[in-house]
Amino acid sequence: MTDTRAPEAVEGQGFSWRPLLWLAVATFSMGIDGYVLAGLLPQIAGDLHVSAAAAGQLMSVFALTAAIAGPVFGTLTSRWERRTTIALALAVFVLGNVIVAVATNYPIALSGRVIAALGGSLLNAAVVAYALALTPVAHHGKALSFVLGGWMTATALGVPVGLILGQSSWRFPMILVAIVGTSALIGILLRLPKLHLPGGTLADRIRPLGQPRLVAGLFVSSGILCSSYACFTYATLILGPHFHEHWAMIVIMFGYGVASMAGNAITGRLVDRFSAIRVLTVILTGLLLNAILGMVALMLAPAVVAAVWGLVWFFSAGVGNGGAAVPQQARLASLAPDSAAIVIALNGSAISLGGALGSGLGGVALTAGAAPNGLLGVSAVILALTVLLHLLVSRTKPTTI
Incomplete structure (x- = not known):
């Protein structure tokens, strides 16, 4: 189904978490990605033959890239259909994590983090905009809490699971992020309605x-x-x-x-x-x-x-x-x-x-x-x-x- 209504057109509807479920799964995958590497620095440093400080820059380069790319990509894609934007951003995010998971050296891993950040920066902004547009103003707080709750859930559940997997290889948590992200991508394409918003x-x-x-x-x-x-x-x-x-x-x-x-x-x-x-x-x-x-x-x-x-x-x-x-x-x-x-x-x-x-x-x-x-x-x-x-x-x- 294609929903091209403006945000104010859904004001009369009540809140439903079902259309937002797969968005929460997407932010869950981002939450694992954002936190799990911190617990695996010694393993990453040893495998990639760099210092622990250099391994920590895998988190820095992601955050810095996202900070710069977020507003720019958000603007460039503001007139795109929202479900397509979210799906594309999530696909790029997953691709970046796959590159990190198979990286044979530090530069390749760093490049993978940059690619993941390009997708993640757009994904975060698009998810927030979609959640706000799909719910009435009276339920905006509830919608954001539910969608972005994936981040908090990841810190309590996803990260420990990733660290357990990481004891065998630090690459396994990156594969876990890719699997969860791919699951969210499939759910978004199948379950989320299309939505067009005014560009900026x-x-x-x-x-x-x-x-x-x-x-x-x-x-x-x-x-x-x-x-x-x-x-x-x-x-x-x-x-x-x-x-x-x-x-x-x-x-x-x-x-x-x-x-x-x-x-x-x-x-x-x-x-x-x-x-x-x-x-x-x-x-x-x-x-x-x-x-x-x-x-x-x-x-x-x-x-x-x-x-x-x-x-x-x-x-x-x-x-x-x-x-x-x-x-x-x-x-x-x-x-x-x-x-x-x-x-x-x-x-x-x-x-x-x-x-x-x-x-x-x-x-x-x-x-x-x-x-x-x-x-x-x-x-x-x-x-x-x-x-x-x-x-x-x-x-x-x-x-x-």
Whole structure:
């Protein structure tokens, strides 16, 4: 069936999760891809004959490519039929992961990550636009929560499964991503209705950037992800010395995923009760204190205490990083209520940019001779700057453009 109606034509309908199910499966595959490599850096580095820091750049190049390509590809394809766009983006994403899975050297693996990111950047924006267009305004939050919930589910379920497979070969999780992505592709082609949306120009997409307060708010998103990925990308190097068994890191990554889901669920309720700014202030302050205390404990405490506190730090970071998304998106949407969809897309690029910078800074610090525990200090510095920027955005009066 071909549905060429404009988004407002579906306002009278109720919410149904069935048309969105395969979109959630697609974001689930992206979630596995986004997190599983962090737990396999030693295996990747050994197999491709590079340093752990270089292996971490496989995550950086994906995030950086997605940050740049997202707005551009979103604009170039804005007049395309949406189901076709999603299917094409997902196919490119799957192809990139297959290339990584069969890569015989580091440059080929890096190229595969770039290709996967080109598809992933367009896929994320197209999925969000489709979900918003297919559901009434009153159910937009529910639709996005369901579709993007694939990411959170991947951190709790998909990543541990991928890490278990990765104990035999780090390539198997990439094959898992390709299989899940292909399943979603088939479901999307068979089950999703076609949908045409009004096109937009690049000027339309970047117009909100004329508001300095909003730009600063987007950089808060970058700061949160930058501080997170500076440590998360190298979590195996930070916690590995305290937990030598392979299964231990699988359990720890599972715990991080559960903590992220819990943080997302908790703050979703808190934002409805308190202001998004207040909730975000508490979360950012908590993340900063957690990074400082975690670094001190891992560096100076006795081995047993350091191991326990390392878990406290990592899981608390999961709660905070998972919980920051809801209040931050709510705050950004309030800064430009007439351009909410565009702001969400720009926020996706800001998040990808932050992830790329975080992985890159962590790799630079390790290459320069820093101990893995020292990455918590890098994270703390980034968080301190992010807290200051957040407070500045919160106290600055809005401007009109």
